[in-house]
Amino acid sequence: MSYPDDIIANSLNSPSVFKDSYKLNPDYIPEKLPHRDSKLSELTIAFRDIVADPGKTSVRVVITGRTGTGKTVTSMVFGDRFSKIIREKGIKLQYIHVNCHKQRTLYLITQDIAEQLKLSIPPRGLSSQEVFKIIHDYLDRRNMHIIITLDEFDYFLTTSSMEDIYFLVRLYDELAVTLKRISYLFIVRDISIISTLDKTIKDHIARNIIEFSPYTSDELYDILQDRVKIAFQKNAVTDDAVRFIADTNGFDKGGSGNARLSIETLELSGKIADSERSPIVTLQHAKEANSRINQEASLILDELKYLELHSLLLVKAVINLVKKENRESFPIGKVEEEYTKVCDLFREEPRRHTQVYEYMRRLKLMGIFNTMQSGKGMRGRTTLISLTFPVSQELDDYITKLIGALKNSKQE
Numbered sequence: 131m132s133y134p135d136d137i138i139a140n141s142l143n144s145p146s147v148f149k150d151s152y153k154l155n156p157d158y159i160p161e162k163l164p165h166r167d168s169k170l171s172e173l174t175i176a177f178r179d180i181v182a183d184p185g186k187t188s189v190r191v192v193i194t195g196r197t198g199t200g201k202t203v204t205s206m207v208f209g210d211r212f213s214k215i216i217r218e219k220g221i222k223l224q225y226i227h228v229n230c231h232k233q234r235t236l237y238l239i240t241q242d243i244a245e246q247l248k249l250s251i252p253p254r255g256l257s258s259q260e261v262f263k264i265i266h267d268y269l270d271r272r273n274m275h276i277i278i279t280l281d282e283f284d285y286f287l288t289t290s291s292m293e294d295i296y297f298l299v300r301l302y303d304e305l306a307v308t309l310k311r312i313s314y315l316f317i318v319r320d321i322s323i324i325s326t327l328d329k330t331i332k333d334h335i336a337r338n339i340i341e342f343s344p345y346t347s348d349e350l351y352d353i354l355q356d357r358v359k360i361a362f363q364k365n366a367v368t369d370d371a372v373r374f375i376a377d378t379n380g381f382d383k384g385g386s387g388n389a390r391l392s393i394e395t396l397e398l399s400g401k402i403a404d405s406e407r408s409p410i411v412t413l414q415h416a417k418e419a420n421s422r423i424n425q426e427a428s429l430i431l432d433e434l435k436y437l438e439l440h441s442l443l444l445v446k447a448v449i450n451l452v453k454k455e456n457r458e459s460f461p462i463g464k465v466e467e468e469y470t471k472v473c474d475l476f477r478e479e480p481r482r483h484t485q486v487y488e489y490m491r492r493l494k495l496m497g498i499f500n501t502m503q504s505g506k507g508m509r510g511r512t513t514l515i516s517l518t519f520p521v522s523q524e525l526d527d528y529i530t531k532l533i534g535a536l537k538n539s540k541q542e
């Protein structure tokens with residue numbers, strides 16, 4: 131065979147550490163969910179009113195937690211199994227999962243729900259309210275109940291009109307029905323978005339909040355070992371490699387506690403091993419994969435080095451808030467308040483309000499801060515600030531060191 135076909139054919143047939151790499155894909159739903167048994171149980175308890183007295187109440191549950199903590203996968207597994215078990219008890223229940231980031235408007239959400247119910251809706255001319263009425267009539271005719279999961283609900287709350295939020299959440303104030311056939315599971319990354327909502331909306335949502343904590347390194351280790359068993363050849367991944375990935379991402383060791391990132395690192399480690407024609411995934415492969423995945427984060431660390439003192443104090447303020455409150459975004463006023471405290475701690479005179487806002491604007495332009503308008507459903511609109519990168523103990527120490535160095539150089 132001639133060049134370059136020989137290379138391609140050779141690589142195509144070269145051995146692989148993978149047995150079934152699809153099982154590392156984000157869309158793959160694993161059979162087991164280590165360390166989420168208690169969440170499956172909490173969800174069941176929250177929704178069991180549907181079984182006790184079908185149609186009496188519309189259950190509302192909120193799942194909250196950082197990215198990669200298993201919110202989506204756990205709710206999908208729960209929905210699938212719960213509806214099957216309930217069906218065996220003679221209650222027709224369907225689980226419907228809608229991603230509000232993909233279906234960005236109330237109209238698209240209702241269309242998606244109808245589609246999942248295999249209900250054909252005339253393509254044009256009907257309002258979302260009318261579509262909901264058709265859905266409800268359909269459920270009545272079939273004597274069915276549904277749990278609608280609105281994943282990435284933060285997006286809906288921040289982009290939709292007050293009217294649409296009201297309608298969706300307060301559904302049964304608007305629809306005159308005898309049996310409440312629709313229950314909701316709302317998934318939000320940041321619970322503060324709920325606490326700043328109007329009381330009339332909040333009361334309909336925040337009755338039952340289930341929190342998903344970031345995974346510890348031991349928890350990630352178990353999750354990764356499960357994937358190693360199903361996705362890799364026997365004995366192809368060293369224990370050192372798995373332990374390393376679990377330790378760098380474990381929340382208790384200063385990582386973000388993100389299972390997605392950990393699985394991605396495992397997959398990349400395998401690809402690197404394959405490209406080197408190594409029959410096993412070693413610690414070195416895991417380290418290489420980790421540094422490639424974290425390259426973006428290290429670019430940000432580089433930028434932080436060149437910040438002036440008060441921008442650093444602002445970054446430190448947000449880090450403090452993330453650690454204290456275990457969430458990601460904060461109203462701008464709260465950040466300024468924390469900044470004043472940080473200044474006190476470092477014996478620095480805080481800058482004036484307008485100057486602080488100018489620093490924040492620059493941090494946003496540099497890609498260090500993210501800003502987002504709070505939802506229309508919130509009392510008064512405010513800007514919410516978050517960091518564009520995950521907080522770790524290492525980062526916190528690094529910023530403190532940079533602040534110390536700048537203060538020293540000022541005194542000299």
Ligand SMILES: Nc1ncnc2c1ncn2[C@@H]1O[C@H](COP(=O)(O)OP(=O)(O)OP(=O)(O)O)[C@@H](O)[C@H]1O
Nearest residue numbers: 156163164166197198199200201202203353389390
């Ligand atoms: N306990 C677990 N056991 C096995 N796999 C898990 C577990 N938790 C999460 N995962 C896997 O980690 C990845 C991320 O999980 P998932 O999408 O559910 O997180 P999430 O909390 O919804 O994240 P985001 O907020 O970014 O949407 C998926 O591939 C999922 O299968």
